[in-house]
Amino acid sequence: MAGQISIEHIQSMGGIARTFAAGSVICDYESNAPRLLFLLDGWAASSKMLPNGTRFVTEFLLRGDMISTSLTVLSRETVQAITNVSVMAFPDFASIPKIDTPALFYRIAIAELVRRQARMSESLANIGRRDALERTGYLLLELGTRIGTSQDDPNSECFDCPLTQSDIGDAVGLSTVHINRVLRDMREAGLLSFRNGVVAFLDRPRLMDLVDFDESYFDTTMI
Known part of the structure; x- marks a missing residue:
């Protein structure tokens, strides 16, 4: 998985293990306990509700990603589990400066903030x-790069994706109807398909060029 920290490093630092069922809120802008949460397994979404009732992911x-409850409060976002999620929770050293924090933890947390930025x-x-097709293709390429793809089909690269078309639309600012049309257009063009919870890149190089x-923004060797 490109640009993500080692789960073994996270687990070696201790912390409190927690689990969240799919659909449950992990934290929101009313959270009052500063915590850093590292995802050990599962998918989640950070989103904002706009005044007109629209959700923006x-x-x-x-x-391997990190959730800062302090940043969630400042940005008035809600982090919700898409699938069942397990996390390792730590005190937020930035909000509680007197806690004894290993240097490795500082480096990991700061590196994750850089990746998120x-x-x-x-x-x-x-x-x-970018236009509708470019936005959608770019998002799916990023997710495939972050989570890693398999070569189960010799003619494509695939990854399991639990997102709905509504989730994708909320992330790229498009309606579900528009996303459905864009995914159909990409499939008919031989670029990618999204069926039964699996994204398959049919021609990844051509889609990347389009x-x-x-991928260079996933390079964290300078951190």
């Missing part, structure tokens, strides 16, 4: 400067 969270920057560019996808 700011980020999908995957295995890079993803958020790309997300803004994606929504602001949407100008550059």
Whole structure:
């Protein structure tokens, strides 16, 4: 999985293990306990509710990603489990500066904040400067890169994706009807298919070129 920290590193630091059922709220902007949560397994979504009642997904969270309850409160977001989720919870050293925190923990937390900033920057560019097909293709390429793809089909690269078309639409600012049409167009063009919870890249190089996808922002060797 590109750009993600080692689960073994997270587990070696102790912390409190917690689980959340699919659909449950992991934390929201009313959370009052500063915590850093690292996803050990599952998918989650961080989202905002707009004044008109529309949901906007700011980020999908995957295995190895970090959730800061303090940032969730400041940004007035809600983090909800898409699938069953397990996390390792730690005190937020930035909000509780007197706690004894190993240097490794500092490095891991800061590196994850840098990764999140890079993803958020790309997300803004994606929504602001790309058309519907490019936005959707870019998001699915990013998710495939982050979670890793398999070669079960020799003619494509695949990954399990529990997102609904509504989830994808809320992340790229498109209606479910529009997402359905875009996914059909990409399938008919031989770029990718999304069926039965599996995304298959039928021609990944061509799709990457079409949407100008550059994996370099996952490179964390400089951190």
